[in-house]
Amino acid sequence: MRLRSMPFAVAGLAIAACSPAKKPTAAPTPANRPAANAAPNQPPAPGQPTPGQPAPGQPPAGLPNIPGLAGALGGAAEPNPRPYATVITPRARSKQGVFAVHQVGSRLFFEIPAAQQGKDFLVTTVLAGTSDAINGSLYGPERVIRFERRDNRILVREATYLNVASDSTQQSRQAMNLISFFPIVATLNVEAYGKDSAAVVEVTRMFTGGVPEFTARGRRATVDANRSFIDKFSAFPRNVNVTAVQTYTAAPGGGIPGLPIPGLGGATGNATTESYTFSLVRLPDEPMMPRLSDRRVGYFVTPKRDFGSNEQRVVSRDYIKRWRLECSDQKVGALCVPKKPITYYVDPATPSYLKPFIRAGIEEWQEAFEAAGFAKGIVAADAPGDNPEFSGEDASVTMIRWLPSPTANAQGPSLVDPRTGEILDADVQMYHNILDLQREWYFSQVGHLDKRAQRFPFPDTLMGRLVQFVVAHEVGHTLGFRHNFKGSSMYPLDSIRSRSWVTKMGHSPSIMDYARFNYVAQPEDNLPLETLVPKVGPYDKFATMWGYAPIAAARTPEAELPKLDEWARMQDSIPWYRFSDDASAGQADPGEQTEAVGDADAVRASTLGFKNLARIMKLVEPASTADKTKDFSLLKETYDGVIGQWALEANHVTKIIGGVDRQEKRVSQSGPVWTPVPRARQKTAMKFLNDEVFTTPTYLTDLSILRKLESDGNIGRVAGAQARVLSSLVSNARLQRLIELEATAGSTASVYSLGEMLTDLRRGLWKEIYAGRPVDAYRRRLQTTYLEAMASKIKPAAPSAQDIALAQFFGPIVNTRDFRPLLKDEMRTLDRELAAAIGRTGDRATRAHLQDARDQIEAMLDTGK
Template sequence: MPQSPSPAARPGRRGPVALSATLAATLTALVALGACRPTPSTTPTPQRPTAGGANTPTPATPAPGTPAPGSPTPGTPSPTPGGAPAGGLPAGLAGLLGGAGGAPGEPSPRPYAMVVTPGARTTRGLLTTHQLRGRLLFEIPAAQLNRDMLVVRSLRGSQQPIGGIPGTTLAGSRLVRWERRENRILLRGANYQNVVGDTTNAIVRALDIIAYAPIIAAFNVESYGRDSAAVIDVSRLFLGGVPDLIQGVPGGAPDPSRSFIERVATFEKNVEIEASQTFASSPLGGATAANPLAALFAAPRGTEVYHFSIVRLPDVPMQPRLFDERVGFFNTTQADFGTREQRVARRTFANRWRLECSDRKEGNLCVPRRPITYYVDPATPAWLVPWVKKGIEEWKPAFAEAGFADGIVAREVPRDSIGILQGEDASVSMVRWLPSASENAVGPSTVDPRSGEILDADVQMYHNIMNVLRGIYVAQVGHLDPRAQKLPLPDSLMGRLVQNVVAHEVGHTLALRHNMKGSSMYPLDSVRSKTWTARMGHSPSIMDYARFNYVAQPEDGIALEALIPKVGPYDRFAIKWGYAPLPGAPEAQRVALEPLVRMQDTLPWLRYAGDEGLQGADPGEASEAVGDADAVRATALGLRNIRRVAKLVEGASTATPGETYADLRELYGYVVNQWATELGHVARIPGGLAKQEKVVGQPGEVWTPTSAAKQRAAVAFLNEHAFRTPAYLLDASILRKIEPTGSLDRIGSAQRRVLNVLLDNGRLQRMIENEALPEGAPVYTLGAMLGDLRRGVWSELASGAAIDPYRRRLQRTYLEVLGAKINPTAPAVPAGVPAQLVALLGAQSAPDARALLRGELVDLDRQLASAVGRTSDRTSRLHLLDARAQIDRILNPER
């Protein structure tokens, strides 16, 4: 989950609960896979061609204990034992691994006893594994050929920090199948992005044109075991010799003399392998002129231990549930070419765990055949273990509303299983505790692409998440909680804050997306009610970023527990929609669920909106907000509390004599950041439209423009509270302890954040379009908004008053922001940067608004010329003259 940016680097995506950057969020999307016992489903599986193609027959299976038909006589020596290595494998690695590669010429299987010698360490399960003399052999039964399996790669050991890019220990996954072709085993990729649901449709014959399964690696059959199980040497798969195994993961050849397979464990439905890979150091990290970003994704330098899980997908796919835009679930999409629709049909399933009723009941609740089970990482600090378990099981009441007794459970790893039950294993879902300085946590999961079934999930808690939690808690509600008025926070309070993050991340692994809409769905007065917040919380969803109740006033008497978010009514509604057991096909289930979803029309706190952050059109989808049903009033209350907290910061952070003022610097930064964040919620109101997801046949519109009066009031509020110097944040006692200079930059940067939100290009364009639509209601035009802003930022021009240094900094910033929009320049990015990333960086342009922005500078220049003569303060007069010169450069860049 995104994390609330620290004062040093805000804003971001994954506040005390997830990754911040879009790029990092993308790289952390895949996780280790856990095997569930399959149960029959009535839904037919969309058909894909076999690995070799739609019309490729499955190769014949040889008789037990004998080579395949047409193979050389057993015992005949191969020209190169096991076959020559595949092309492209480094010579040193090829020599070490011997018969690891597919080769030209016909492989020559040998007698079993010559290949699997008495010294081999053998384990049996999904695949039989043999370890001998540094090699790893797989014995693949015929029953496991052409079966979908997932290979999941994760980091097990490193000298590098985690939590940045790629951000987690997760290192990708790939769907594969083993296929036999004469005396070779092919490892082929597979996917279900393109399907033909109706296999009688003639187009199934053409699917291989876009869905042919690639060959990832080829292996010579070394021998045949019982029931003609093919024995192959797969060492190079796990020592870096097959860079295509996990797509999108950096390649690079390891040093074979320093790379080893460390551990192999085989189970009924999965095989777990750990391998040390040592890579040569590169001072440029793999970057080239053609691909300068390769340094970010290059193979790690030094020695890394990687864990590989190979898991067979369930024999029978789970009954899927059709995705509904009105409920926030992660989802899996297929393009179905086999329907009667006059287009390619998109089949989208909500991701879910397979949670099914057994024959037992507890009251009116069914006992699941297999509950959703999360283990607590044995590496978790002992004092936090109970809080992690509480965070997992905070979801129990939601599953009870969906009809399940103990639908989700938390367990500690038994003492005799520590080292065996590991978070990297695909059979184990775990809340992991990782030694990372990143102030973050994430909750990814791995799904069956055929149905959206969640197979495994591993929450990753970074140790330093506690630092950002204490900073935000003090900045938002330190004035209400005496426990937060001295650092360190007591264990009981920090434990409760950790529980909140665990519950949020577990929500992600249950497939729930962020619901930033939640915090704007309660009336503001309810957020201040001690009875309401005790029962409903201050936000209806723990999947929102409504951190702590910063709106609450001391006189409201809200309980300390109610200051912290909890699993709320939206979360219980979403779990019921996703997990309530329903009979029938997906289409029939969708009809049965429609009355539940329509409750959103009358209970607004059940509504969902996507994770759009600052770019969203709906002011009610603000991240890090509380009470934003009325963001102006909520922010006014929040600013009162910031004044109170600002007076407590020094005492809270200097409790221990002899310590430095590092804690004071950090806490003060959190307070300034909170000030800018709350004002940013008000800056989203102009040009805003409230959104409620709806479907055809549901009354009302999806988008409703914000009234002109509310938009005008928001700009007036910003002029008064954001663009006037906040003297209450400028405590000389604090500033002289933490820095010789910097307050101008600190306050100025916070004001720039608010100004950038207000003048966001999308907002400017929406205001122009709102003016163009003939709706009849009064419109707050872009011209009116820009004029109000100019008069607020430059209010001294009318009075002739002296302009203080903070206001001078703000006014220069105003000119810089407008100048960048009038004369946009493409971002400076090196050659080779992906086009998608360039688009994200985007030039600051608003072409439809440019004429109005230029007009504002022309009017401002006229005012400046008049004000210069009325200003008695010399510094202010010189500042105004410099501003005129800056405007001239903007309006006449060719000079």
């Protein structure tokens, strides 16, 4: 009989026909002996029945005494604690840690002592096995739970720490009680009591689908308990791990229409079986003193809403995420030795030749922690080979994990105490195909400078150095650091071509930037090859000092603020200490770029980069066809990578148009936060786009390569790269910003207006019609793309459900009403010029194209001609 499948109306089913079990006749034991003087209306002592409840060992009224019934029903039946030995039988597999864990057959029990009841446990979910290649994060939902005893039940509550009250008066505490009532995610009947009133509860269903909050994929998937089970478990002094096999299907209506369910493997909507390790980590008894965040320095944060502030409003108070580093009594010179250094283990599954480079990527941060006052504040270690319980899935083990995945990426998530922002654990996830991505980037950016990169595959020493760079970047995330997209624009362009500068400072001040390899460097610069690769830089050392250096005199987060502000104001005189975060990337500031080097002057940087790409094009075929037994797939991938690099560098220039430079400030600093880019700089950028980007880059077209790859398609390849740049240039957000900058300018003479920008763009894109020259196929495609972009703004389609959903993540949809009149006027002007040009051309393809362009303009303007 499968009692688990019958959670309701049990008494009326077949159970009623079973013979009741006999009453036990054994004398009471200390574990179930009634208390002599139990006070009325109070919770009973461990093992004592509540009034009207059967004595220990007896079934509730009307139900037979079937072992495990309460656990199978998930709390539906009345609690019925039994003698300990009848629940945790001699065949139980038991482990003792922060609390005891027992497995009896397929059932799992927690034995939770009184000392651990009411305490906070952070629950994490980590992928432990899948039938598919890993294509996303290893991590599922996280939550904080408490085990609270109420009579003979354990309530599993989910605790949240978003709301705080900095004012600790009695009135504030009373008000906070209204929003500190935590939900119950599960109710577990006490099966027995162990030593010191430890409550023994069955938790099987928490990990096999009976509790939606413990589903690894969240509420967007349904777990089939009949195809799920407990695989293994471990117990440690600070945490308990349970590995469960879960079989699930997508829940109806889950996800955004048309988009797959974000998950950790398997196909959308199909039954999938995967293994997950749940870690229940006891939060520290003494919370670390938090450090308040500052937008001028780039840390991930734990958000709070302060209802006790004296500012007469609800105040956001964010704590930075950081490890707890405390000084011991030992010193190394002026540096203190930490009581417990941050230790990262190297995954035993890592390819052997890469392990030394991974260790080097970890310990590259040691110099940054010296800036914070710590000697060897971070160290690398090999996984112990003699400990079978040691695992990267353990929440007490920080590891650089090497994962079999075709995803060309790496990630650096961390586990954080939500009360304080203290990082408790982290795992850098290195997906195997990151090797392919590093090869492509390094070759297409600096392959002309490094002979080792001019033949595939790269030698192990070169690939190892590239992996070291990725590890150092991802370790930075697990130390609490956000991307710093400001960094690459804070060095003067000429400096990153200087041998002495890059040797000391690197080509970007932050390894947390997306400044990959120094594609600005020219062969005549003679830079050491080591300086082409990013390293932990001056900003990283400054940010580590700002977040980790102890402030001895401060006893509260508020008391640290004057010193933190003093440190942050160093950015006024040292620009490479400045920061911008992910949220501003792709917005107004042309110095906040991804995949950029030298974007202090993106026009000159891209000019130099294009010269290098012309050199690299000559290396594409020999590098990717060295192995004569292979097909041309690597040649295609390499060629496409060079085209993609060209589009990236070209796109960096578009941000200058309508750009506004930003320096994040606080009230203690003078001057504006936002400063519009001068008109002359914008005009120069537009000229570069017309001359170097929208003019067909013939040096990217190599017939020897093309004839090995395809019968056709290069027009689409090149025009597609140009279209990326054009789309960015005429994005709704940029056009709207140009309108606003003109409206708020003190002098219109200093403004690069939208009207002027559109005129310059038209004259550049359609320059053939003014010179009376034929329009070639590449330019015809680009001009058609321009007209399609204009039509989408003059007559925009209604946003789809997916557009609306994505706007929640990428910002609101910009209405075109403010700039639509200018676009229509621009199309009328172009139409007149096209009409005049048609009569001057003798090229049939050009004439047909120009007439088609007029037809498109007529359709978008609804002129009715």
